[in-house]
Amino acid sequence: MNAPIPTAATDEPRVPATPPSPLWLDFWSGISANNPVFVQMLGLCPAMAVSNSLANGLAMGLATTFVLMCSSFLISAVRNYIASEVRLTSYILIIATFVTVADMVLAAGFPEISKALGPFIPLIVVNCIILGRAEAFAGKVGPTRALADALGMGAGFTFALILISGFRELLGSGSLLGFNVLGPRYEPWVFMVMPPGGFLTLGLIFLVMGWRMEHAAGRGKGAAS
Amino acid sequence: MSDLAWIFFSTLLVNNFTLAMFLGLCSFFGVTSKIDTAWRLGAANTFVLVITAVSVWLLNTFLLARTPFLRTIAFIVVIASTVQIVEMIIKKYLPVLFRELGIYLPLITTNCAILGLALFQTTRSYNLIEGIVFAFGAGLGLTLALTLMASIRERIDVADVPAMARRMGLVLVVASCLSMAFMGFAGLGSQ
Numbered sequence: 528m529n530a531p532i533p534t535a536a537t538d539e540p541r542v543p544a545t546p547p548s549p550l551w552l553d554f555w556s557g558i559s560a561n562n563p564v565f566v567q568m569l570g571l572c573p574a575m576a577v578s579n580s581l582a583n584g585l586a587m588g589l590a591t592t593f594v595l596m597c598s599s600f601l602i603s604a605v606r607n608y609i610a611s612e613v614r615l616t617s618y619i620l621i622i623a624t625f626v627t628v629a630d631m632v633l634a635a636g637f638p639e640i641s642k643a644l645g646p647f648i649p650l651i652v653v654n655c656i657i658l659g660r661a662e663a664f665a666g667k668v669g670p671t672r673a674l675a676d677a678l679g680m681g682a683g684f685t686f687a688l689i690l691i692s693g694f695r696e697l698l699g700s701g702s703l704l705g706f707n708v709l710g711p712r713y714e715p716w717v718f719m720v721m722p723p724g725g726f727l728t729l730g731l732i733f734l735v736m737g738w739r740m741e742h743a744a745g746r747g748k749g750a751a752s
Numbered sequence: 753m754s755d756l757a758w759i760f761f762s763t764l765l766v767n768n769f770t771l772a773m774f775l776g777l778c779s780f781f782g783v784t785s786k787i788d789t790a791w792r793l794g795a796a797n798t799f800v801l802v803i804t805a806v807s808v809w810l811l812n813t814f815l816l817a818r819t820p821f822l823r824t825i826a827f828i829v830v831i832a833s834t835v836q837i838v839e840m841i842i843k844k845y846l847p848v849l850f851r852e853l854g855i856y857l858p859l860i861t862t863n864c865a866i867l868g869l870a871l872f873q874t875t876r877s878y879n880l881i882e883g884i885v886f887a888f889g890a891g892l893g894l895t896l897a898l899t900l901m902a903s904i905r906e907r908i909d910v911a912d913v914p915a916m917a918r919r920m921g922l923v924l925v926v927a928s929c930l931s932m933a934f935m936g937f938a939g940l941g942s943q
Contacts, residue, residue: 730924
């Protein structure tokens, strides 16, 4: 990493500011240590509902990232003008506005994807990740850091969706992005593209993560004793 | 089966909001450690769902016919105010429940089941009666899923579970089995 980039969080915030950190850390924490899906367990509804094919998962991830970045930036820019009693209402209105934009852009430019995702595009409004970041981060720091954080969270969410939807499409239809990967003799495991497959995939990911954590903890204990 | 009964049962069992359509998962995983709390949250959700169905019908009929692009924004404002009212009622008359539900009560606003109901009701163009029946089915379906999950988790708590499954892993696999069981109802519609 290079020298820390100066942050924009120098003006007087309403609440005690989070300790300043380089923008790169803000970005990276969203992908790894604070991954919205795998660590914070936020945004599970879209992570499972639209992850039956890689294309859908990717589109959902990008649309959410777009809304997250625009709303985080705007909320952070106007944060000193919003009274704290009405902040949640204001946040959700800002988010709903950008979701409407994303919905219309998708419907105009990519009608097939828009049809496949259906009501799950407007449902981005109630994706807890976006309101959660607005409340926990964007409402407290300057626009530059808010943007870096939103980009990281969006990337982390997209990464999780790519992982889940890739796994489900590969096993459930034997293909990736619509191209046949596993060959004509593969018998598709249709279960995986149906609702129980979504729960199962995420459950397996959590089990693997639990196993790795357990493994690391066991090794730490062994070294200490 | 008549149309209304069909709407009710298909939302309750075949297209269960939580287990088949992945709506309202936050509370499904967050508040299902005790049966009592689970079914009460289900009841609060049902109440909000029915009020939402009526308001959405009013909005769609009188306000949004000419301005469809305001739909998402209008819905979310109506839902947020409804939840605020329900919160005040529960705080006044059921203070114990209010403390138990904690953060999950205001979070009904961001429960995707509520906005999901509003959107599905719009795309399927239900009339007022159909909308209310739809909301009741969805609410009871949520309550059913929450209660089932809570009953299973109360049993898991006293069982000897491998350490790696103690976080969410096992709960998600159990949810997968529940969802699989509900897929069995899919044959209901073919009659």
